[in-house]
Amino acid sequence: MARREEAGLDRDLADLPADLRWREWMCRIEAVMFASASPVAREDLARVVGTGVSVDLLIDDLAVDMVGRPYEVAQVGAGWMLRTKPAYAPAIRAAADVGEQALNLSEYDLAVLAAIAFHQPVSRDGLKDIFGKEISRDLIGRLAERDLIGTGPREPRRGAPYTFVTTETFLATFGMASLRDLPDPEQLVDAGLAGPSEAYDI
Known part of the structure; x- marks a missing residue:
């Protein structure tokens, strides 16, 4: 749904010198990202800067x-957000109330999430084939409740079961710009995080 432009917003800032105008546009983009709970799309960021101005160049300058x-600018899917750098995670956990942001997922929950990420779109039957047992609806519900997964296309077979796919929240949570950032299965083996067969199964 398109957002309504703010009536009193001067997008072009024609009365400012070029360097101050650019700085103000950078500040606006930072403010929008800071205030947003989800990644902000390019077309939404373009609403706060001058007509025809390169949002990508503004984001590049903001990142520098x-x-x-x-914290840093991170591309997540088709949008951008501000994200605390991983090095500061221990300090945040020690001093800030991040209870609702914590994943609180077990190793098994994370394994199912990884299987969905690597095999998406995948149905519950597909997950059963991977794990050798039925995946509970409660677990799928927990992952969906945290907006880590959503429903994908229905499988083209009898009953047309739903499939599951990861979301932009999944990408943001695990610090990825896109699914291309998922580790290669061989990298998982090299890092000791999976055996040779497990790397392809989960």
């Missing part, structure tokens, strides 16, 4: 401007 700060 943030070097040395505890």
Whole structure:
């Protein structure tokens, strides 16, 4: 759904010198990302800058401007967001109330999530084939409740069961711009995170 532009917003800032105008557009983009709970699409960021201005160049300059700060600009799917750098995770956990943001998923839950990520779109029957047992609806519900997975296309077979796919929240949670950032199965084996057969099964 298209968002309504703010009536009093001066997008072009024609009264400002070029360098101050660029700086103000960068600040606007940072403010929008800061206020948004989800990645912000290019077309939405374009609503706060001058007509025809390159949002990509503004984002690049903003990313450079943030070097040395505890958070960074991250591309997630088709949008951008501000994300705390991983190095500061221990400090945040020690001092901030992040209870609702914590995943609180077991190793098995994470394995099912990884299987969905690597094999999507995948049905419950497909997951059963991978794990050798039925995956509970409660587990699928927990992953969906955290917006880590959503429904994909129905399988083209009798009963047309739903499939599952990962979401932009999944990408943001695990620090990925796209599914191309998933580790290669061989990398999982090399890192000791999976055996040679497990790497292809989950």
